[in-house]
Amino acid sequence: xxxxxxxxxxxxxMASKGSPLHGPRIKLIEKAQQLFSETKEHIFESKAAEEHAxxxxxxxxxxxxxxxAIFVDSSISDTIRTCIVLGNHRTAMKxxxxxxxxxxxxxxxxxxxxxxxRDWDALEKF
Amino acid sequence: MAQKQINILxxxxxxxxxxxxxxxxxxxxxxxxxSQLKEHGAELRHLxxxxxxxxxxxxxxxxxxxxxxxxxxxxxxxxxxxxGLQKEYFLYFVPRRAVACEKILEDEKVHExxxxxxxxxYLIPLDEDVLSFELDLAHKECVVNGDTTSLWHIAKxxxxxxFSFGTxxxxxxxxxxxxRVADILNRMQAEEPVTSDMGIPEINTLILLDREVDxxxxxxxxxxxxxxxxxxxxxxxxxxxxxxxxMGVQQEGKKLKVPLNSSDKLFKEIRDMNFxxxxxxxxxxxxxxxxxxxxxxxxxxxxxxxxxxxxxxxxLPEMTRHINLAQHLSTFTxxxxxxxxxxxxxxxxxxxxxDVCFEYIEEMIHKQEPLINVLRLLVLFSITNSGLPKxxxxxxxxxxxxxxxxxxxxxxxxxxxxxLFRKQDSKSNWLTVKRALQLVVEDxxxxxxxxxxxxxxxYAPLSIRLVQxxxxxxxxxxxxILKLLxxxxxxxxxxxxxxxxxxxxIPGSxxxxxxxxxxxxxxxxxxxxxxxTFAEISALRFLSSQEGMxxxxxxxxxxxxxxxxxxxxxxx
Numbered sequence: 001x002x003x004x005x006x007x008x009x010x011x012x013x014m015a016s017k018g019s020p021l022h023g024p025r026i027k028l029i030e031k032a033q034q035l036f037s038e039t040k041e042h043i044f045e046s047k048a049a050e051e052h053a054x055x056x057x058x059x060x061x062x063x064x065x066x067x068x069a070i071f072v073d074s075s076i077s078d079t080i081r082t083c084i085v086l087g088n089h090r091t092a093m094k095x096x097x098x099x100x101x102x103x104x105x106x107x108x109x110x111x112x113x114x115x116x117x118r119d120w121d122a123l124e125k126f
Numbered sequence: 127m128a129q130k131q132i133n134i135l136x137x138x139x140x141x142x143x144x145x146x147x148x149x150x151x152x153x154x155x156x157x158x159x160x161s162q163l164k165e166h167g168a169e170l171r172h173l174x175x176x177x178x179x180x181x182x183x184x185x186x187x188x189x190x191x192x193x194x195x196x197x198x199x200x201x202x203x204x205x206x207x208x209x210g211l212q213k214e215y216f217l218y219f220v221p222r223r224a225v226a227c228e229k230i231l232e233d234e235k236v237h238e239x240x241x242x243x244x245x246x247x248y249l250i251p252l253d254e255d256v257l258s259f260e261l262d263l264a265h266k267e268c269v270v271n272g273d274t275t276s277l278w279h280i281a282k283x284x285x286x287x288x289f290s291f292g293t294x295x296x297x298x299x300x301x302x303x304x305x306r307v308a309d310i311l312n313r314m315q316a317e318e319p320v321t322s323d324m325g326i327p328e329i330n331t332l333i334l335l336d337r338e339v340d341x342x343x344x345x346x347x348x349x350x351x352x353x354x355x356x357x358x359x360x361x362x363x364x365x366x367x368x369x370x371x372x373m374g375v376q377q378e379g380k381k382l383k384v385p386l387n388s389s390d391k392l393f394k395e396i397r398d399m400n401f402x403x404x405x406x407x408x409x410x411x412x413x414x415x416x417x418x419x420x421x422x423x424x425x426x427x428x429x430x431x432x433x434x435x436x437x438x439x440x441x442l443p444e445m446t447r448h449i450n451l452a453q454h455l456s457t458f459t460x461x462x463x464x465x466x467x468x469x470x471x472x473x474x475x476x477x478x479x480x481d482v483c484f485e486y487i488e489e490m491i492h493k494q495e496p497l498i499n500v501l502r503l504l505v506l507f508s509i510t511n512s513g514l515p516k517x518x519x520x521x522x523x524x525x526x527x528x529x530x531x532x533x534x535x536x537x538x539x540x541x542x543x544x545x546l547f548r549k550q551d552s553k554s555n556w557l558t559v560k561r562a563l564q565l566v567v568e569d570x571x572x573x574x575x576x577x578x579x580x581x582x583x584x585y586a587p588l589s590i591r592l593v594q595x596x597x598x599x600x601x602x603x604x605x606x607i608l609k610l611l612x613x614x615x616x617x618x619x620x621x622x623x624x625x626x627x628x629x630x631x632i633p634g635s636x637x638x639x640x641x642x643x644x645x646x647x648x649x650x651x652x653x654x655x656x657x658x659t660f661a662e663i664s665a666l667r668f669l670s671s672q673e674g675m676x677x678x679x680x681x682x683x684x685x686x687x688x689x690x691x692x693x694x695x696x697x698x
Contacts, residue, residue, distance in 0.1 A: 051532070075528060076528040077529040104488075104489075108492045108493050
């Protein structure tokens with residue numbers, strides 16, 4: 001069990017070392033998730049790995065649609081902020097529901113993002 | 127020590143290029159001047175991933191035994207070979223060679239090209255009363271990776287000290303690493319006894335303390351002058367580096383190194399004071415100087431009075447230096463965010479209002495404030511509560527990963543392994559510890575302190591309270607409290623030394639004034655394994671200066687740390 005744990009840990013950072021090929025990376029993370037889910041103590045890690053893989057997929061899609069390589073490897077919060085800054089409120093909303101982002105965090109992110117682009121009108125309304 | 131380094135260079139004839147580990151250069155510069163190196167025909171370079179450009183045919187590497195550094199060296203040698211350059215390579219490990227490192231060299235097939243040696247740099251004096259082992263990763267290596275090489279190193283350093291100062295009769299240790307060091311030291315003393323004909327040893331007591339025992343103190347923001355300088359500007363090997371404009375020098379964008387040690391008399395006077403008081407003291411000094419000046423210019427003075435005045439003027443550069451620094455610091459300390467954090471630290475240490483703290487930290491994460499700041503408070507939160515309830519623990523972990531990225535799962539794992547941020551498994555005993563050791567002191571007078579709690583404006587550092595007890599009476603009276611803190615404790619007393627009857631009386635007690643022959647007070651060496659903060663050193667200096675204190679205190683540490691640098695080692 002200990003052996004497995006250390007193995008997975010070694011793999012996780014290895015996977016996130018940012019190879020441009022996302023396919024194998026996502027697969028690695030999913031494999032890690034499976035391994036984590038085999039033991040009872042690692043439910044949290046398993047969920048985190050699952051979300052990580054999901055996030056990478058969304059980020060990958062976003063990069064394709066926006067043609068900007070700025071999404072991969074940023075956190076969920078960063079992704080939402082970037083979406084709002086780019087005026088893509090629908091995707092931001094989608095990410096929010098996808099990862100069950102709490103209302104409170106959502107408000108902070110939105111306020112910061114709107115302040116960055118100085119969209120005071122939207123800030124006022126919101 | 128300096129001689130050894132020069133000997134290494136002397137033994138290698140002709141021009142040579144000395145390539146040193148950048149992490150070592152600061153501490154080495156405290157021992158050897160770079161001009162001295164040049165005298166011996168050495169070119170000085172830092173070891174980086176970049177190949178070294180030099181005409182020298184002799185390369186001398188001076189590095190810590192770290193695996194990644196070995197890779198740099200290998201690639202440099204390969205690079206030379208590819209270019210067809212024939213060079214001689216010398217490799218010196220600081221402080222000693224490691225099998226794993228040599229294995230890499232063998233794998234890369236460069237081992238036989240190197241002449242390998244050791245440069246036993248054990249203790250570096252950072253100041254008159256502070257020694258450092260310069261092991262910056264010791265804490266993390268021990269608690270996360272279970273690597274205890276550094277403990278041997280620490281014991282060896284202390285044993286070497288004993289050869290100059292006599293065997294230390296009393297050893298008190300608290301914490302897993304500390305008791306191990308005490309054991310190793312014991313064995314070394316048996317294997318290689320110190321032949322002492324010096325009578326009473328100069329160091330009376332050795333107190334070993336794990337950083338792990340008190341992780342609360344470093345997580346709090348230090349409020350002494352030197353402590354604040356370290357928190358905001360980062361003190362490195364007794365100097366801070368900052369923009370020259372701050373120091374009033376008109377040189378755009380240039381960095382300036384300001385030395386900070388006790389050879390600066392004003393600094394020696396104010397370094398340990400609470401910052402509030404430092405500002406007052408500086409103002410007072412400035413006004414008195416101004417007064418003197420007006421007196422000089424309005425009335426006729428005798429020559430001796432003039433001389434006094436000129437003498438005072440000599441301290442002017444120091445005054446300007448510290449007024450500039452203090453002014454720069456106050457731009458940080460007056461920020462609402464800093465005051466808010468202090469307030470929160472106070473609340474956490476008092477451990478009374480769980481929900482308030484939880485919400486504050488949650489909001490910090492939501493606002494994506496700097497990760498290290500968040501983790502500092504979170505660690506403080508976790509320790510004072512003996513961990514967090516599972517629900518809150520998982521919630522905060524999830525929010526952290528969402529806000530800062532999933533790669534930090536490794537960071538969280540490190541912190542959990544180190545016991546710094548974890549699930550609650552038992553009721554917190556922080557309140558008991560806090561009460562028993564009087565860690566929170568009401569009405570702390572920062573101007574005329576009568577207790578060490580002045581360094582944190584009301585919180586007396588746990589570590590130093592323990593030291594206080596250890597010096598006064600040993601562990602026995604506080605054994606119940608010690609059991610509540612992490613790690614075992616041990617206490618040994620060696621007697622039977624020739625001509626030292628004083629050891630038969632109660633050692634360490636206040637009424638037992640042991641004096642070394644020339645009337646100096648004997649020493650207590652306090653060693654922090656895993657680092658010490660400036661505020662704690664200040665508190666120890668304060669203890670040492672108290673009336674009725676029978677000892678001078680010397681501080682030994684693996685590294686000078688603060689909450690920031692400590693947490694940083696855990697972040698992946």
